[in-house]
Amino acid sequence: MAAELVGGSLLSAFVNVAFDRLASFEVLDFFRRRKLDEKLLSNLNIMLHSINALADDAEQKQFTYPHVKAWLFAVKEAVFDAEDLLNEIDYELTRCQVEAEIEPQTITYKKFGEVILIIILDNSGFWYMKLFSNFKFLRVLSLDQYSELREVPDSIGDLKHLNSLDLSRTGIQKLPNSTCLLYNLLILKLNYCSSLEELPLDLHKLTKLRCLEFKYTKVTKMPMHFGELKNLQVLSAVFVDKNNEFSTKHLGGLNLHGGLSINEVQNIINPLDALEANLKNKDLVKLELKWKSNYIPNDPRKEKKVLENLQPSKNVKHLSIKSYGGTQFPRWVFDNSLSNLVSLRLEDCKYCLCLPPLGLLSSLKTLEIRGLDGIVSIGVEFYGNSSSSFASLERLTFSKMKELEECERKTAAFPRLETLTVYQCPKLKGLPDQLVNVKYLDISGSMKASCLERSEHTVSHNSLKDLNFCAFPIMNIPMGRSYDLLVKIEITSSCDSLTTFPLDFFPNLKDLLLYFCRNLQIISQKHTHNRLKHLTIFGCSRFDSFPSEGLSAPRLQIIGIYRAENLKLLPKRMQILLPSLILLQIMDCPKVEMFPDGGLPPNVEDVSLSSFKLMASLRETLGTNTCLQSLSIENMDVEFFPDEVLLPHSITSLRIYDCPNLKKMHYKGLCHLSSLTLSSCPNLQCLPEDGLPKSISSLEICNCPLLEQRCQNPEGQDRIKIAHIQKLSVRSEV
Secondary structure, three states, rough: OOOOOOOOOHHHHHHHHHHHHHHHHHHHHHHHHHEEEEEEHHHHHHHHHHHHHHHHHHHHHHOOOHHHHHHHHHHHHHHHHHHHHHHHHHHHHHHHHHHHOOOOOOOOOHHHHHHOEEEEEOOOOOOEEOOOOOOOOOOOOOOOOEEEEEOOOOOHOOOOOOOOEEOOOOOOOOHHHHHHOOOOOEEEEEEOOOOOOOOOHHHHHHOOOOEEEEOOOOOOOOOOOOOOOOOOOOEEEEOOOOOOOHHHHHOOOOEEEEEEEEEHHHHHHOOOHHHHHHHHHEEEEEEEOOOOOOOHHHHHHHHHHHHHOOOOEEEOOOOEOOOOOOOOOOHHHHOHHHHHEEEEEEOOOOOOOOOOOOOOHHOOOEEEEEEOOOOOOEEHHHHOOOOOOOOOOOOEEOOOOOOEEEOOOOOOOOOOOOOEEEEEEOOOOOOOOOOOOEEEEEEEEOOOOHHHHHHHHHHOOOOOOOEEEEOOOOOOOOOOOOOOOOEEEEEEEOOOOOEEEEEHHHHOOOOOEEOOOOOOOOEEEEOOOOOOOOEEEEEEOOOOOOOOOOOOOOOEEEEEEEEEOOOOOOOHHHHHHOOOOOEEEEEOOOOOOOOOOOOOOOOOOOEEEHHHHHHHHHHHHHOOOOOOOEEEEEEOOOOOOOOOOOOOOEEEEEEEOOOOOEEEEHHHHOOOOEEEEEEEOOOOOOOOOOOOOOOOOEEEEEEEEHHHHHHHOOOOOOHHHHOHHHEEEEEEOO
16 A cells, blocks of 8 residues: 555654654754754745654545645655655764864755646645745745646745746646746746637737747747747747747747747738748757648749748758648758658648659658548659659558549569558559568458459468458458468458458458458358457447357457457357456347357456346356456446346456446445446436445446536535545546
8 A cells, every 4th residue: 555555654654753853952953053044944944844744644645636646746856856855964973073183074965946837726626736835945836737737826936946837737828927037947847738829918028938849739820029939949839920929030040949830921921030030950859830721822933933932941850841832842851951850741732733753762760641622643753764663652642632543663662661551542543562571450441342442362371461441442452361470450341242250361460350241251260379368349230140159269368359240159168268358349230149158268357338238147147257356337227236146256346337228236236346437327316325434435427417417516415435546536427
């Protein structure tokens, strides 16, 4: 327990010892003789008192609120720092006595006073932050992932010595303008603040700021005078203003490195402003250039000139160009200027009529071309005049190319290509047939029927390891040979000709995922399959049988069968043929009414069911199985659950989902549980009259409105029944 939870009594013990030592004559005399600031000692005492007052309350709340637990860990470390300080003083006193000398020594006292942050959860459930006034020397403040934090108090401006502030992944909508009083701030991180809409107006006053990051926020405008931040070295994004309040020329004097996203590029009126950004001489390794989505250009030539002037340095490794309005790309996209480019993404450049010779980019490993509506044919110019085009390319994606029909082939192209993805290219007539090293093939969306033969040829390559088909009903997997290297197959709404899946043709297959294969009926097998670990069958309405002698897969760990309306029987002899099975999920298979003779495999730990008949037979089926610990019930038509003898005694975790008719629960049926989850049971009226067993330490209630009222309201009738729960969550979700 001590390794996982921080107890208030444990902290109190440390703090009480620290009180005694701080009050000793030796410590006070030590500070006085070295002319050290005695306020440090006073502040340390105050902080320890604060910790002591909160420790017991926090000990209880840590089970429900992970942030309180995180605070306890942080405080524990700080208390240990205080203990180290006192030990250092003891050592110094002893040394002085032994050596009979008193010389000023540097004492490591700063850390304790600089890192303490108290976060308190009030009874109403809202987070607020108290920065103690005596934390004047706080240097680093990180609230990363405190998602409950909605507002930063104005008192943040009192932390004059703050160098780094990280509010990433919090729920804040804005920062108080007092943040701009942090004149020593060097780093400000606001990444993944999905509700953040704007940056502080006076941000330009943070003249020492070197790093500003606000990726994945709602910010779409730079504050006034942003160009005055001359010391910025890391800047995640800028937005070009059409009123010229912020222009790319403001980037010219910044020594930027790392990654930069330039948004609203269509607002660059004068191409010379793009040139003054001086990107060519900045040490950027990642650059994103984004025009407004669905932007309609007035002058394609100006668009090309703007992009030409935004040329990055030769050090750039990752480049993305989105919604560019020109008809051609500038020369720097494909010449030796980008000799170190590793990944390139061209997206929604709808007015481009041809692709540049990207095959000349010798270092390129990943290429994604998406939504280029003007491209009808990819000709030999795409490969360039190199003897080995795309020499380093490993991943190639064509996505949403609605007019693309032809992709010409070139000998010796793509010698290292491993992953090919084709998504929603409805007019494409075929895939390249020289992709001899492709290991991962993903084809999604309809394609021309004439591409079938070429596609099947690509599928037949001996190198293929991972195969994924989606929404490609005419596709077929040639079954006249063995696929020795394939380790994963995922088929979704495809391969209508597939009625039988022969496992023997795929001897090294580890993952078989079949979704909505409307004509699939049988999985066949003659020999034991020694590699299969994961089998999912979802929405295959005609699927009705496993191998007649049972599914022999000694390493199979996961079986999930969902919405198989015709399936009547589970695999035979499961307890013998599936010794490694851990997870079994049988959902919405109405004709499956019982487990096979012999019971479940001996090592099954987690079972999910939606049939009451299967549920009723579970205890009898277990036999000697004592490994089953977790049970999920979903879409079951019951009013009372569970009966005293229904659940096996080995089950410690019960999850009940989407049972609209469930009204009451029986206390005795829950006696062996330690964890209980109730979700989307709108008619569940109350917890058992006798409360919940003391063994239950974790309770989650979600979208159970009647129960939520009884558990959340201060006067709720069920509040006393959950008083002992250590980890509690009661909430509603849309």
